[in-house]
Amino acid sequence: MSVGDDAGIVAHGIGLTRAGRRVLDDAAVTVAPGRVTALVAPSGSGKSTLLRCLNRLLEPDEGTILLDGVDVRTVDPRTLRRRVALVAQAPVMLPGAVHDNLVHGLADPDPAVVARALADADLDPSFATRPAGELSGGERARVALARALTRDPRILLLDEPTAALDATTADHVADALRRIADRGIGVLVATHDDRLVARVADRTVGLGG
C-alpha cells in the first residue's frame, strides 16, 4: 500500500445536475489514508450526493475523482465500490443472518476478516448468527459498518452514521471509526453531529474541500 501525496481520494470540481436542479457545484474533498475527515454542510447541500459520486453510485457531470492517483472512471465499478465502501444513513439489511450480510458478494470470505470486522464495529462474534432483520437501529448501523469492512476498503464513506443513535451508541461508533482509521483506512463522515466531529475528526471540511 503506497501512501504518497496522491494516496486516498482526491475529488475536485464535482458538478451534478439532476432533474434540472444543480445538486453539486464545484464540490471538492480529500480523504487521506488513516485520517478521519468530517464533511460538514447544511442539510440538502449535497453531502450524500457527493459521497455517492466518490464510489460512482452517481456519475457527476463534471470534475475529477482520483483514488490513489487513478481516475475512478477507469476502475471497474464493482472493485471501486469495495475499495471505497459506503455505509448509508439508514442501512438496509439483506435477508438472512448477520453473517450472510457480512460475506455478501464475497467469493471466498476469510473468517479472520469477518471476525476482525465484527470486532472493529464493536460487535460480539455471537452477532454473526443473529437474524439481520431483527436488529435495532444501533445494531444495524454497526453491522453495516462491519459489512463495509469485510470488503477490505481503502476508503470508508459514512452518511450520517450517528443520526439515529443514542449518545452511548454514537460514541461506540465514533471509537470504532478511530480504530478503523488507525489501521490506515481513510474515513469520510458526512455528519451534523458536533459531538462525533469533536470526538473523532482529524479534519473538518465543507463541500468546497
Add this chain to the structure above:
Amino acid sequence: MVGALIALIFRHPPLAFAFVAVMAVVAGATSGGRIRRIPGARRAALVAIALPALGVTGVLLLVGAFEVTPRAAIPTAGILIGGAMAAATLTGRRLVEALDERADEVEARLALGDDVPTALAPLVRVAVTTGVVPVIDQTRSVGLVTLPGTFVGLLLGGASPATAARIQLTVLLALLLVELLAGLLIALAIRRAVTAPGERVVVPPADGRSATDPGRG
C-alpha cells in the same frame, strides 16, 4: 363488428396474419403503456408478448395440435397473446414499483460490489412470480374451481368432454409457458432499460426521484 371482421378473415385466410399482428401490437401498446416511465416500454412489451405467444402458436400449429386454419389459429393466438399481455403487465408494473420501493436495497447491494443483474435479481424474481401466479393458480384449480372458457366453448360447440379437456389442457400448458416467457422477457427488458454505464441503476423519475437518488443531504 369484430364478429363481422372475423367472418371476413375466415373467408380470406391471409388476412389472419394481419389480424394477429394487430392483436399483438395492441397488446404491446396496452401493456407497455402501464410502464411508460421505462424508455422503450411499448416496444419491449410488444417483443415480450409477441415472441412467446406467436412462437408457441406456431409450434402448436406445426405439431398438429390445432388445424392450420384461421378458425383455429386466431383463437389460439388470441388466448396466448391475452395471457402474455396480462403476465407482461403484472410483471412490469411489479418490477417498476419495486425499483422505487426497494431503491435503498438496490443501492446497498451495488455499494457492496454487486453488478446490476445481481442487485436486481431479488426484484426480478418477485416480479416474475407475481406475473405468473394467476396462470399457475388457474392451472392448479382447473376443473375444481372453474371451468375454463376453452373447455366450456368446446362443450357448447358440441365437442366431447374428453376432446374439450385435451384441448383445454394443451391451451393451459401453452399459456403457462407463454406467460412465464413474457414475464421473463419484460423483466429483462426493464432491467436493461434501467442499467446505466458504471454498474448503476437509473430509473426515470415518476415523481422527481430516481432509484439511485438518496434524496438526502
